[in-house]
Amino acid sequence: MQKFIARRMVVTVFTILLVSLIVFVMVRVSGDPRTLLLDDYASIEDYDELTANLGLDKPLFTQYAIFLRHALVLDFGDSVVDEQPVTATILQRLPATLQLGLAAFIFSLVIGIPLGILSSVKRDSVWDHVGKVVALLGQSLPPFWLGIMLMFFFAVTLDWVPPSGRFEWNSFILPAITLGWFTTAANMRLVRSSMLTALDSEYIKLARAKGVSESVIVWKHALKNAIIPPLTFMGVTLGTLVTGSIVAEAVFAWPGIGLLAFDALRQSDYAMLQGIIIFFTLMYVGTSLAVDILYAYLDPRIRFA
Amino acid sequence: MTSTAEYAVLAPRRVSASVWAARLLRGFRRRNILLGFSVFILLLITGTGILAPWISPYDPTRGKLENQKLPPAWIGERTATKTVVEFGQSPDQISISKAKRLKSDVVLGDRIEVVIRGSGRTEFLLGTDHLGRDMLSRIIHGARISLIIASVTLGVGGLIGTTVGLAAGYFGGWVDEVIMRVTDVFLAFPPLLLAIAIASALGPNFFNAILAIALTWWPWYTRLVRAQSLSLRERAFIEAAHGIGVNDLTIIRRHILPNVLTPVLVQATLDIGTAILTAAGLSFIGLGTQPPTADWGVMINIGRLFVLGGRWWIATFSGLAIFLTALAFNLLGDGVRDAADPRTRGADL
Numbered sequence: 001m002q003k004f005i006a007r008r009m010v011v012t013v014f015t016i017l018l019v020s021l022i023v024f025v026m027v028r029v030s031g032d033p034r035t036l037l038l039d040d041y042a043s044i045e046d047y048d049e050l051t052a053n054l055g056l057d058k059p060l061f062t063q064y065a066i067f068l069r070h071a072l073v074l075d076f077g078d079s080v081v082d083e084q085p086v087t088a089t090i091l092q093r094l095p096a097t098l099q100l101g102l103a104a105f106i107f108s109l110v111i112g113i114p115l116g117i118l119s120s121v122k123r124d125s126v127w128d129h130v131g132k133v134v135a136l137l138g139q140s141l142p143p144f145w146l147g148i149m150l151m152f153f154f155a156v157t158l159d160w161v162p163p164s165g166r167f168e169w170n171s172f173i174l175p176a177i178t179l180g181w182f183t184t185a186a187n188m189r190l191v192r193s194s195m196l197t198a199l200d201s202e203y204i205k206l207a208r209a210k211g212v213s214e215s216v217i218v219w220k221h222a223l224k225n226a227i228i229p230p231l232t233f234m235g236v237t238l239g240t241l242v243t244g245s246i247v248a249e250a251v252f253a254w255p256g257i258g259l260l261a262f263d264a265l266r267q268s269d270y271a272m273l274q275g276i277i278i279f280f281t282l283m284y285v286g287t288s289l290a291v292d293i294l295y296a297y298l299d300p301r302i303r304f305a
Numbered sequence: 306m307t308s309t310a311e312y313a314v315l316a317p318r319r320v321s322a323s324v325w326a327a328r329l330l331r332g333f334r335r336r337n338i339l340l341g342f343s344v345f346i347l348l349l350i351t352g353t354g355i356l357a358p359w360i361s362p363y364d365p366t367r368g369k370l371e372n373q374k375l376p377p378a379w380i381g382e383r384t385a386t387k388t389v390v391e392f393g394q395s396p397d398q399i400s401i402s403k404a405k406r407l408k409s410d411v412v413l414g415d416r417i418e419v420v421i422r423g424s425g426r427t428e429f430l431l432g433t434d435h436l437g438r439d440m441l442s443r444i445i446h447g448a449r450i451s452l453i454i455a456s457v458t459l460g461v462g463g464l465i466g467t468t469v470g471l472a473a474g475y476f477g478g479w480v481d482e483v484i485m486r487v488t489d490v491f492l493a494f495p496p497l498l499l500a501i502a503i504a505s506a507l508g509p510n511f512f513n514a515i516l517a518i519a520l521t522w523w524p525w526y527t528r529l530v531r532a533q534s535l536s537l538r539e540r541a542f543i544e545a546a547h548g549i550g551v552n553d554l555t556i557i558r559r560h561i562l563p564n565v566l567t568p569v570l571v572q573a574t575l576d577i578g579t580a581i582l583t584a585a586g587l588s589f590i591g592l593g594t595q596p597p598t599a600d601w602g603v604m605i606n607i608g609r610l611f612v613l614g615g616r617w618w619i620a621t622f623s624g625l626a627i628f629l630t631a632l633a634f635n636l637l638g639d640g641v642r643d644a645a646d647p648r649t650r651g652a653d654l
Contacts, residue, residue, distance in 0.1 A: 011486070015493040019502065026506030140632035142582050142602075144589045145624030148609045152617050163613055239495035246501075246590060251609060265505065265591050277502050284495055 001296060008292055012285050019281045023274040024067050028060075076275035081267050086275035090257055096166055097256030100248070101241045103172045104180030108237070112184040113230070116191025120199065120226075121218055131188055138185015143244060147178035147251035164253040179248040183237050187230050194226040201225075232295055235288030242284050343636035350630050354448035361442040362428075365599035368437030374611070375425060377432040377440075377618050382424035389415045422615070432618040434607060440618065444626050446599035451630060454515055454584040454593075459573050461519035466526025467569055471557055473527065474534030485531070488524035496521040497586065504592040514593035518583055522576070529572055533565040571645045575638035578631035585627050601627045 038046060051057050055066055070076070076086040111134075119131030151174060155163035161170045198204065199222050207217050249258030257276060264272040353360065385397070389411050393400035399419055404411045411417060425432060431440040473484040491499070503517035537543060538561075546556050587593035588602025596603055601623040608620025 011489045011493055014486075014490045018490050019499075022499075022502045022506060026502060029506055029508075136632065136635065139635050140578060140582075140628055142585055142589075142605070142624060142627045142631070144586065144602075144609075145605055145620065145627065148605065148612055148620045148624065152612050152621075156613060156615060156617075239498075243495040243497035243501075246497075247586060250590065261501075262590055265501075270505075273505060277498060280495070280498055284498070285493055288493070 103176035108183035112187030120195035346633035372437035443599040462522030466523035470527040470530025474531040578634040
């Protein structure tokens with residue numbers, strides 16, 4: 001168990017280091033910041049002073065070390081666009097992203113898991129076909145397009161919900177569906193296939209032979225075992241929710257970190273972008289590490305492997 | 306010492322192409338409609354992609370502004386009754402100066418019929434975008450871009466992944482350990498985020514988007530190939546090849562590679578749909594193909610701005626193209642997987 005956790009931690013640290021290196025290179029090759037920060041009337045002295053201030057006169061390795069030292073305390077400098085500290089802006093946008101992510105996550109559980117159970121228990125019924133269609137659409141629908149189409153039908157044409165922005169509860173519906181759609185389909189597929197495996201196993205046959213009622217078999221015996229694969233998948237789920245937020249927030253002008261990333265990309269605000277990418281990575285590897293450890297505690301097969 | 310003849314007998318029989326085709330055909334019969342549909346769509350899209358310059362009615366990157374934002378051919382014009390006022394403020398009002406141009410004898414307070422959206426024209430079947438470019442031509446050319454990105458991405462990713470995976474699985478030991486830890490790191494964070502970081506580091510364009518996606522894709526193939534070659538390495542026919550003194554490179558090339566190729570190809574077919582969606586996603590957020598190139602993701606990004614004004618067709622048709630292509634590839638992937646591995650047949654979609 002300790003070995004498992006230690007191993008995961010080492011991978012996590014290297015992941016963060018790799019991302020920080022990519023981000024560091026990204027900012028270095030994206031252009032000379034001095035030409036952005038200085039105007040046409042700057043003298044050679046201004047230029048040299050800025051070089052020294054930014055640490056650009058030091059060797060690349062030292063620059064990376066300085067970058068890492070700042071990154072450790074979540075200091076990513078100021079945005080090139082509004083000259084506010086990057087970290088402050090990200091933290092200010094964080095609640096909106098977390099709320100939307102939570103809404104999407106709940107949507108994917110509430111729709112995905114019951115549909116998966118229904119389609120496995122009632123094979124070849126209408127529910128099974130609905131489940132198959134949902135699974136296929138989840139893999140094939142581009143989320144940004146789904147969002148735009150939902151907006152057109154439910155906000156523009158029918159005028160049931162606001163087309164964009166973060167207001168009352170009904171402004172959550174469309175962005176949450178857009179963000180959670182892929183996850184819903186994934187949850188449904190995982191629950192369905194693991195339920196089918198469980199329902200086909202020997203202990204279920206024994207329970208049936210003993211005359212245990214069908215509802216107890218499904219809800220108690222089968223589901224308890226079938227719910228583990230979707231749980232392990234939760235790390236990946238959270239990852240798709242993190243990166244998916246860029247697209248979903250861009251479509252619905254949702255004022256979170258995803259929209260911030262979308263705008264930073266368009267405005268070439270690399271300071272902001274490096275902050276967001278590292279922040280997203282930390283959020284993702286942090287949660288997936290937590291999920292893995294939790295999972296190892298729950299499932300003895302992993303703990304002792 | 307095992308003779309060459311004996312060790313050839315020990316080698317697993319490779320499935321010939323005809324058996325493969327037969328299995329796929331059987332799959333077709335089983336899921337007739339779905340697979341037939343997917344093959345039809347794929348032929349259509351591949352055909353239009355290849356023949357794009359010859360079959361597209363207009364230049365996809367040039368348009369006339371007088372033709373801008375025309376709806377699809379079957380949509381009629383939309384009119385509204387507006388009140389003539391001094392200065393138009395709300396949507397149901399029209400300023401007197403504008404109204405005079407439509408009808409010379411209007412006075413303040415009149416209610417007149419105004420065309421707010423022209424009708425579609427048969428020469429622009431799917432309508433036009435904000436620059437008057439023909440949507441049908443752009444979608445036809447977009448098929449080409451989309452197919453190129455998906456196939457090159459998977460080609461590069463598959464090539465890197467297979468090579469590295471073969472090395473890890475066959476040599477084992479520290480080579481395996483190093484390679485697997487590197488793939489762990491790559492797999493440990495969300496693929497789109499990595500692609501965004503790489504694409505913005507290299508600069509947003511068509512080639513860098515391909516490279517960025519390929520770089521996030523290879524570890525999956527490495528894992529797959531490694532697992533396969535690990536078990537193959539222990540098989541008798543490999544040991545036999547070792548025994549008669551065949552060198553490592555030849556063993557990998559002649560005996561391991563052909564046996565891992567099937568799962569790699571199956572996985573690649575399953576992945577094309579996702580690769581198309583990822584590429585379109587990168588274009589949508591501005592990191593892939595750049596305007597004015599006709600790319601489906603770029604077209605949706607432009608189109609989303611006009612949806613609020615009721616001009617749905619710019620985003621709708623390009624999205625429909627992505628959706629149908631991804632759907633068809635996913636259905637085909639399932640069919641190919643079932644043909645390659647009967648155990649998964651009908652297991653799930």
